[in-house]
Each structure stands twice: as structure tokens, then as C-alpha cells.
Amino acid sequence: xxxxxxxxxxxxxxxxxxxxxxxxxxGIGVLxxxxxxxxxxxxxxxNTIGPVWDANEVWMITAAGATFAAFxxxxxxxxxxxxxxxxxxxxxxxxxxxxFEYRHKRxxxxxxxxxxxxxxxxxxLSAFLWxxxxxxxxxxxxxxxxxxxxxxxxxxxxxxxxxxGLGMLVxxxxxxxxxxxxxxDGDIRHRARVHAGRLGLAAVVVAxxxxxxxxxxxxxGRSLAALVVALLALAGALVLNRAGREGWAFxxxxxxxxxxxxxxxxxxFPDVMPSSSDPAWSLTVSGAASSPYTLKITTWVAAVMTxxxxxxxxxTYWVFRKRIGxxxxxAGH
Amino acid sequence: xxxxxxxxxxARWQFGITTVYHFLFVPxxxxxxxxxxxxxxxxxxxxxxxxxxxxxxWGKLFLINIAMGVVTGLVQEFxxxxxxxxxxxxxxxVFGAPLAMEALLxxxxxxxxxxxxxxxxxxxxxxxxxxxxxxxxxxxxLSSYFILAANSWMQHPVGYTVDKATGKARLTDIWAVLTxxxxxxxxxxxxxxxxxxxxxxxxxxxxxxxxxxxRKQLKGEELGEKQRKQIPAxxxxxxxxLVVAVIxxxxxxxxxxxLGKVMFEQQPMKMAAAEALWDTQAPxxxxxxxxxxxxxxxxxxEIEVPGLLSFLAHSNFTDSVPGINDIAAQEAGRYGGxxxxxxxxxxxxxxGFRLMIGFGMTSFAAGLxxxxxxxxxxxxxxxxxxxEGTIPRLMLTRTRxxxxxxTAWSWRVxxxxxxxxxxxxxxxWIFTEMGRQPWAVYGLMRTDSAVxxxxxxxxxxxxxxxxxxxxxxxxxxxxxxxxKYAKAGPDTDEKPPAKDxxxxxxxARDGGGGGSSSAEAAEDADKPLTFAY
Numbered sequence: 001x002x003x004x005x006x007x008x009x010x011x012x013x014x015x016x017x018x019x020x021x022x023x024x025x026x027g028i029g030v031l032x033x034x035x036x037x038x039x040x041x042x043x044x045x046x047n048t049i050g051p052v053w054d055a056n057e058v059w060m061i062t063a064a065g066a067t068f069a070a071f072x073x074x075x076x077x078x079x080x081x082x083x084x085x086x087x088x089x090x091x092x093x094x095x096x097x098x099x100f101e102y103r104h105k106r107x108x109x110x111x112x113x114x115x116x117x118x119x120x121x122x123x124x125l126s127a128f129l130w131x132x133x134x135x136x137x138x139x140x141x142x143x144x145x146x147x148x149x150x151x152x153x154x155x156x157x158x159x160x161x162x163x164x165g166l167g168m169l170v171x172x173x174x175x176x177x178x179x180x181x182x183x184x185d186g187d188i189r190h191r192a193r194v195h196a197g198r199l200g201l202a203a204v205v206v207a208x209x210x211x212x213x214x215x216x217x218x219x220x221g222r223s224l225a226a227l228v229v230a231l232l233a234l235a236g237a238l239v240l241n242r243a244g245r246e247g248w249a250f251x252x253x254x255x256x257x258x259x260x261x262x263x264x265x266x267x268x269f270p271d272v273m274p275s276s277s278d279p280a281w282s283l284t285v286s287g288a289a290s291s292p293y294t295l296k297i298t299t300w301v302a303a304v305m306t307x308x309x310x311x312x313x314x315x316t317y318w319v320f321r322k323r324i325g326x327x328x329x330x331a332g333h
Numbered sequence: 334x335x336x337x338x339x340x341x342x343x344a345r346w347q348f349g350i351t352t353v354y355h356f357l358f359v360p361x362x363x364x365x366x367x368x369x370x371x372x373x374x375x376x377x378x379x380x381x382x383x384x385x386x387x388x389x390x391w392g393k394l395f396l397i398n399i400a401m402g403v404v405t406g407l408v409q410e411f412x413x414x415x416x417x418x419x420x421x422x423x424x425x426x427v428f429g430a431p432l433a434m435e436a437l438l439x440x441x442x443x444x445x446x447x448x449x450x451x452x453x454x455x456x457x458x459x460x461x462x463x464x465x466x467x468x469x470x471x472x473x474x475l476s477s478y479f480i481l482a483a484n485s486w487m488q489h490p491v492g493y494t495v496d497k498a499t500g501k502a503r504l505t506d507i508w509a510v511l512t513x514x515x516x517x518x519x520x521x522x523x524x525x526x527x528x529x530x531x532x533x534x535x536x537x538x539x540x541x542x543x544x545x546x547x548r549k550q551l552k553g554e555e556l557g558e559k560q561r562k563q564i565p566a567x568x569x570x571x572x573x574x575l576v577v578a579v580i581x582x583x584x585x586x587x588x589x590x591x592l593g594k595v596m597f598e599q600q601p602m603k604m605a606a607a608e609a610l611w612d613t614q615a616p617x618x619x620x621x622x623x624x625x626x627x628x629x630x631x632x633x634x635e636i637e638v639p640g641l642l643s644f645l646a647h648s649n650f651t652d653s654v655p656g657i658n659d660i661a662a663q664e665a666g667r668y669g670g671x672x673x674x675x676x677x678x679x680x681x682x683x684x685g686f687r688l689m690i691g692f693g694m695t696s697f698a699a700g701l702x703x704x705x706x707x708x709x710x711x712x713x714x715x716x717x718x719x720x721e722g723t724i725p726r727l728m729l730t731r732t733r734x735x736x737x738x739x740t741a742w743s744w745r746v747x748x749x750x751x752x753x754x755x756x757x758x759x760x761x762w763i764f765t766e767m768g769r770q771p772w773a774v775y776g777l778m779r780t781d782s783a784v785x786x787x788x789x790x791x792x793x794x795x796x797x798x799x800x801x802x803x804x805x806x807x808x809x810x811x812x813x814x815x816x817k818y819a820k821a822g823p824d825t826d827e828k829p830p831a832k833d834x835x836x837x838x839x840x841a842r843d844g845g846g847g848g849s850s851s852a853e854a855a856e857d858a859d860k861p862l863t864f865a866y
Contacts (some may be wrong), residue, residue, distance in 0.1 A: 043865060050866045051448035054403065058444045062436035064410055069433035072425020072501075077422075079414025080785035087796045090411055094404040098807060101400035104866050105814055148418070149787040173479060290426040291496075294504045298433055305437040313445055319456055319836070322858075330861040 003299060004289035007070040008272065010302060012265035014063035019130075019168075019261045020254050021056035025049050027176015029096065029123020030169075032116060035180065035195050040326045041188050042116060046100065047329070050322050053100060055313055057093070069298050073147050073288035074272040081141055081149030081273075082133050085156060089129050094106050096122035107332065127172045128165040132156070135164025136209070138218055140282075143275035147283055155276070161215055167203075167210030171234075171257060174199040178237060178253045182246040183326035193241055196249070200238040207234070207260060208212055214297040218274070223266035230259035341784045343793040345414040347800060349766075350409050353759045354804050358402035360758055363477060363524065364531025364581075365395040366470040368573065373463045382829065383565040383722070390536065390566065390823035391464075401807065403444070408800065411808070416793060420773055420783035427493050427504045428483050431511070435479035442472030455863045459833050477527070478520050485515040487774045490601045495777070502777065503642050515599060518592045525584030526693065528577055528762070530754035533696045535574030536703060538819045539753025542567045544744035547724045551737075562825035565722035575704040582697025585661030589690070590645070597646040597654070598776060602664070603768035605657045606677050607686035608642055609635070615653030617642035625679050630658050668776075677770040693757035699750040702711065706735065706743065830863075 028045050032311035036042040049056075068075040079086060095118050123190070139160055142151035177196035181189055211227045237252035270275070272288050275281040289295065369392045376384035410432070413421050421428075446468040453462050486493075492509030493502045504510070546560055597604045605611075609623045611631045624634040640650035647654075653687030657679070661672040667674075706727035710718060714732045719725045727735040727743055735743060769775055773783040857858075 018764060046866050047862070051452040054444040054448055055441060058436065058440045061407065061410060061440055062433070064414075065429070065433040065436040068410075068413070068421065068425055069429030072422050072429060075414050076418035076421040076785075079411055080416075080418035080788050083415055083785075083788055083792045084795070086411060086415060087799060091799060093407055094803065094807075097404040098400055098810075100866060101396065102810065102814060105397070106817070147422070148785075151787075152789070153792075163507055179470060184815050260728070290429065291503045294430055295509050297504075298430055301434055301437055307440075309437065309441045309445075313441070316445055316449055319449065324862070327859055328862050329865055330863070 003292060004070070004285050006299065007066070007289065007295055008265075008269060008285045011063055011066050011070065013064060014059055015265070016258050016261040018056070018059035018063060019172075020257050021059055022053070023127075023168075023172040023257045023324040024176045024179040025053045025056055026123045026127040026169075027173045027292050028180060029119050029176075030127070030173045030190075030193070031176055031180060032123075033120040035177065035188070035192060039112070039116075040329050042326050043104075043329045044184055044188055044326055045180060046103075046119070047324050048180065052313075052316060054097070055316065057097070066298070066302070070290050070295060071272060071283075071285075071288040072290060073283055076135070077143060077147055077149055077273055077283055081143075081151070081169070082156060084153050085129050085133050089126055089133075092122040092126045092129070096126065124169065127169045130165075131168030132161045132165035134168075134264055136161040137212075137273060138164075138214060138264050140218075140274035140276035142277045143273060143281050143283065144277065145281050147281070147288075150277065154281070155249075160210075160217065163206070163210045163213060166260075167207040167260075170199065171203045171207045171260060175250075175253045175257055176201040178241055178246070178250045179297070181241070182250045183323055185323040186327070188326070189323070193244070193246075197238065200234065200241065200253075203256075203325070204231070204234055204238070207256075210258065211263055214263060219263075220266065222269075222296040223263045226259050226262040226266055230256050230263060233259055338790060338794065340416075340788060340790050341781050343790070343797050344678065344784050345780065347411065347416060347682060347793065347797045349763070350804070351405065351412065351800055352760060352766075354808075355402070355405040355409055356758060356762055357755055358398050358405065359477070359532040360523075360527035360754070361534060362395070362399045362402045363470075363473040363527040363575075364529075365398065365534070366466065366473050367528075367853055368531055368535065368577065369395050370463070370466040370470045372573070376829070377459050377463050383569050385829045386563075386566040386823040386825055387570050388826070389827060391570065392450075393817060393818050394534075394538075394619075396447075397811065397818065399447065401811050405804070414648045416785055416788065417473055417773075417783050417795070418785035418787070419455065420778065423501050423783070424487075424774060424779055425501075427486060427490075427502050427510065429642045430504060430507060431479040431483040431486075435476050439472045439476035439479060443469050443476065446472065452862075452864060455830055455834050457834060458836060459830075461836070474524065477523060478516075481519050482511050482516045485513060485519050486510050488519075489513065489515040490743070490774055490777055502774075508700075514595055518588060518595050520594050522585065522588035524759055525581045525588055526754065528581035529585050529693065529696055530702075530758060532574045532576075532578035532581055532700065533750045533752075533754050535570055536578055537748050539567045539571035539574055540744050540747030541819070543571060543724050543743075544748065547744070550724070559825060560822075563822045564724060566823045566825075568722060568724065571703075571707065571725075575700050575707065578696060578700030579704050582694070582700055585693055589693075589859065591646055594648075600769065601655050602657065602660045602675065603682065603765075604646070605655060605660055606679050606682040606768055607764065608654075609683045610642065610654060610656045611658050612656040613653055613659045614656065615643070616640040617654035619645065620683075623683065625683070627676075627679055653662060674771060677768050682764055682768040685760040685767065689757045689761040689764055691757075692753040692760070696750045696753040696757070699746055699753075702743070703747055713829055760768050 026051050032042045032045050036045055099115040099122070101117040103112055136156045136158065139158060141149060142155050144150040174196060175190050177199050180192040181196055184192060208231060211230060215224055233252045233255035237249045237256060240249040240252060269280045270285045272285055273283040278321055369388055372384050372391060373388040376388055413649050446465045449457065450462065450465040450469060453465060457465070491513045492504060492506035494505055495501070498504045542563060546556055546564060549556055593604065608620050609625050609632055616639065618637035618639045620635055620637050622636040623632045625632045642654050643652045643658060644650050646652070647701070657676055661675045664675040665672040706729065707725040708728070709799060712731055713728055717726070717728055731736055771779050771781070773780040
């Protein structure tokens, strides 16, 4: 395997880790309005991700930084090409982050309910936007001979891309509901399971349709395998959720998210950004990559640090492994 | 196209606004993390409640601040690609590596352990919990190191070649990038300035509380119980703040001097612009004040200290320092074009440089005066030594206190000083970045060829407006929240955790063994969280 292939794999892993982890964060954000009945329940949900949401987001920051280092052309075309959607993502992520940290810092009703709206809408929009962006990238956007994006905002929108947004949104919300069932206690835990059952069916339909369209449009043998894994995992998660095996249901909903992400990256490979203007102008793994020297250095850093990061992040989940119920939420804010 | 609305101009405004804004939070985050860690260590080691209250108090302000630092940092990473795609493509091979290292080595540290610290008060054993904030502090320092290494490469490119086939920069020596003198000196300068910023912040807020209480005492009023209880934590904080301000202020001055000397070598234009030194002179004077006539290439009014600039550049009072006109002609000869294309904004660099030094050193001086007047033992008659945990009187000599009006003014300056380093930092960066113009990467890539070719004027304008409005709203929210918590002072009713939490939760299955009965376990399982969002 070439180093640049390895780096494509590593960036795919980083995005997959991001979707797996912040997927349920986004889902929890959406559920604060659709599952929680009152403020205390909303706080139960928010506190299941309270200690971890920030580190989950760093997976995306690392993915972007790694893309800059390993595939400068990809980084340049991606961020300048998807200008307005990424601007919207930034606004959502900024507001959402501040909302988590500031919501409880004042007791006023308007203050709290405003930030709660922010958490809901920004979680929902971020999930949807990432889905559209990745779908549009897999489908291909206008890229010229010199590797620059040559289209406009309208070139990023298509029925397929919108379905991608919807697919990720529904799948993440399902993933979040399964996570909520695993991490909460009492009444909300049972309702989370019921909720997850419905969301899971919706995910099978919407994410299934998106995966099918992806396969038909840009698929290959490997992406087909990932697609099958995604659908099987989704079905398994539904069954296990119904059976009350929350830990296993969460594992499988996570596998479904990861397999969806894998399908997209496998459909891309060996391109990183297909050009809809002329296939010859597509950015490829080998063409967009940095020099072997840079890749070698970053490989060393990644090889040493990634296991360490996964280790201490996993430890955090272990430290905060206790389920949270309404009785654990201190009065006041 | 209207030049004022050209994508390059808009993209530069956006970079300036978002970066200066981001850097209001960065130095506070770096220094408050470490100082909070120090205070918590003091609490863990001595068990004194004043340290516990101080830790909680500064920790709260630190968290309000870091939240903004984290989210505004997202923009920084995206906008290289969004607005400066030509730049990204050209430098990615070199510039991307420290950025990726920053994410892997620093961001994960910060974000993971800050979560553990916020929620871990009743989950983690005291010492492990304290270690978490230290790891956050180390993360912030690592983060600044890597990003400054990347910036230093833009100031002074090393360890690269320009690939003939692709025209892009290619990394050949990562150690050169990570350890060149520009990087090391800039890191030293930025970190000391960061600590000066946090120290001034602490001095300011502690002074606010202590002066409020002292004024009451002077008027003969009784202090409320809460106010009285807050004094020991605030006195301890003031001392810590003053000591750090003096050490960091001294460090900032020393590192600033070294950085100046490095820049005289590597970017003579930036330093000539900083001094509005139009023509090469030997010995060169230091300009105190100047009004320039840029179109004619000279100053119409100037007040100077003879020979001082030669000293700053070369450590002697006679050597020649090259002037703006000569360097510009030289660069035009080397890179083509007109000489005036190579002259940065003299107004911004000249005044940015002076405001940076002026505000930074004012805080340093305030720290020195404060440390002296609030001293506890040194050269102080025994009857004037303040009792433990009382508001210090400002003592000038062994037996003489400052006059009442001077005392009042000193406390007010102490409060005001909290904003000074923030101004100094901002102008420092404006000076550094604008002084490098017209270059994005010095000598290699000009800023006008660094912008994204595929991004329209409308898009850049949209994002500029969106970020400016969003940041303005968030600034109001943040400052009001900070003010609320800063004014309230430490929550002295809060008690430290009664027992040291264990990593293993007592489970109901444990039965009688191991000191945790099942009744205790059940009670523990139902206990509300001490902290929740």
C-alpha cells in the first residue's frame, strides 16, 4: 500500500470516528425537543454527552488538519468549493458549542430556552449539512483542469445530496436515541427505546434509499460490501433495541454509521473529489497527496498518537459510565 | 471591481477580524489553565479552603473563556481552505504537518481532559482530577507551539524546496520548521505575553473585589459575611497574579527584544516600517513619535532618540539599520515590480508596534508597583505587616502608606490593567501580520495570489458579514456572563468534596466488603450530580 492510500484510509477513519461519535451527539441534540418532555429531561440528555461532546468534535478538526497536511489539493478544493454550506456548518457548530457551555450559566427562562432552541436547530442542521456535503462530494462537483472548484452554490444542491442530508440526519438521530437508552435511567430510558424503534425504521428507509442511490451512481464491489454491512447492522440494531439489549444495539447502530461512512469513502476511492466537468480533472488520491517525506512524518505522529488518543478518550467514557436519570439533575439551572 | 470590495480585501478583513477575536481568548486560556492548575495543586497539597475557592472561581471564568476560544478556533482551521485555497495548495505540504500535529497532540488533550475536569469533581480522585487540568494546560501550550511553528514558517520559510514541476513548496526538513530560531523566540514571546494577559486579568478582578471591600472599610462600614469570607481567596489570587505578571512581563520584554533582533535579520522591512525609518542610517535613531508622508517616502514630523534603534537591532549604538526606501528598492530588484509594492502599511506597523509595547509594558509596570506596595514582609516595619488573609495596605516605604488618593488610584489602575495586555496582543499580531505584507509567505507567495480563485465576491462578503455579526453578538453574551461571574466573586458556601472520590463506583453487588455497604452504594447511586449542564 502506498503512503497516500494509507492516508486516504486514515482520513476516512477520522471522518468515520467523527460521524460515529458526534453522530450520537447530534442525535441527542435533536432528541432534546422530540424525546424530552420537560427541562429536566432535556438536561438529562444534554448531560449524557456533556463531558465528551467537545472531544468528539475534535475528530472532525483532526480530519480537516490531516487533509490539509496529506492532501493539500483536496483540502483547498473542498473548503473553497463547499464555501456556503461549510460557512453554515461553522455557524451551527459555534453556536451549538457555546450553547452547551453557557445554557446553565444563567437561570433566566428566556436565556435557557433560547440556548435550547440553538442546541436543537444547530444539531439538526449540522447533521443534515454534513450529509449533503458528503453526498455532493461523492456525486461530483465542477472542478477545472487546475484542480479548482469552478461551479457555484447551485452545483452543490441536488436531490441526491438532499437525500444524503436527510439520511445522515435520520441515522444520527436513531444512533442518538439508542445512545440515550444506553445512558439514561427511568422513564426517559424506556421512551428512548420506543423512539429508537420508530427512528430505526425511518433510518432503514431513508438511509437505505441514500445508500442504494450511492451504490447505483458511484458504487463498486467494495462499497457494496459496506452497504450490506450498514443495512444488516441497522436491522440488527433495531432487533436488539426491541429486545432491550441496549449496549449491543448501540454497538450495531455505531457499526451502521461507520459502514455508511465507509460506503461513501469506498465509492470515492481512488478519487478524493470527482470532477463533474471532466473525469480527467478529478482530484485523485495520488495526485492530491503531499510529498512522501511529509506523509512519512505525519504517519509516524499518527501511528503513535492515534492509539493513545483512543485510549484516553475511551477512559473518559468509562469514568462517566453511570446512567443519568432525572433524579441526578441538581435543582436550579 | 471596486478595490475595497475585492475578494482579497474582504478575505483579509475576515482573517484579521476572526483572528484578532480568536486571540482575545487564546492567551487567557493558556495562562488561566496553568494558573488554575497551580491553585488547585496548592489546594490539594495544603487543603486550605482559600485555594479551593480560588480554583473554583478562576476555573469558572476560565471555562466561560475557553468555550469561546474553542469555537472560534474552528473558523481558523476552515478559512485557510475557504478563503485562501491557492495558499493552502502552495503551502499544504509544509504548513499542514504542524497543523495536523496540533490536532493530534494538543486538541485531543485539551478537549478530552477539560471534559474530565468539568464533570470530574465528584468522580475522580483529587490528584487525578488535578492532573486533568494540568494536562489541559500542557495541551494549550503544545497547541500554541505548533501553530506558531506554522506561522513562523510564513514569516521565515525554512526546511523546504519549491518543486519545479508543480510550483508548490515541499517540506524537506521538519526539524528546521519546528526548531528554527523564529519559532522558538516567537513561542517564548507569545507564551510570556499570554501569562502577562492572564495575570493582569487576575490582578484586575482581585483588585476590583479588594478595593470594593477596602473602600467600605475606609468609610467605616461593616463588610457583609460573604464579602469577608471572599477576602482570603482574593488576596491569594492578587499575589499570584502580581508575581506572574512581573515574571511574565520581564519575559515578554526579553523575548520581545530577541524577536526584534531576529526580525531585523529576517524581515528588515517589517522593522524599518515599525520605526518609520525611511532611509538607511548609521547610527539609527529610535522614533518616539512620527507623522509620515508615505507618498514622498519621508516623515514630516519626528521625535527621536539617537542611536537607540542601532542598539535594538545590533546591541551597539553605531551600526547601520536599513531604511524602508532602500529595502523596497532592493526587493523590487529581486522580485520584480515597483518599489512601493513592497512597503507595508507604515501607519499600522508604526503605531501597532508602539501600542503593543506601550500597553504590554504598562501592565508589567503595574505588576511591579503592585508587587512592591502589597509586599508582606520585605522592608516593612513589623506593625505594618498585614495579617494573614486581610486586604493589604499599599506601603511605599518601611512605615509610609500611600496617600488615600494615591491608594485609590493604584487600585483603579490595578483594575484597569486587566484590559491592557489584550490590546497589546491584538496590536502585536496586527503589526506582525501587516508588517509582512505584501507577502503571505515571506519572499515566496504574495497575499494577492493566495486567495481562492473559485470563490466569488458575494460569498466572501457573506461570510465576512456573518462572522462579524455572530462574533459581535457572542462578544456581548460572553462579556456579560464574565462580568456576572467576576463580580459575584468566589462562592464561599461551596465546600470541597468531603471524601476523596474513588475511580471504582461502589456497586450494589459489593455487599459488606471493601468499606462500601450496599446501603451506601444505593444512596450514592441516587445522589444528584454536583455539577451538571
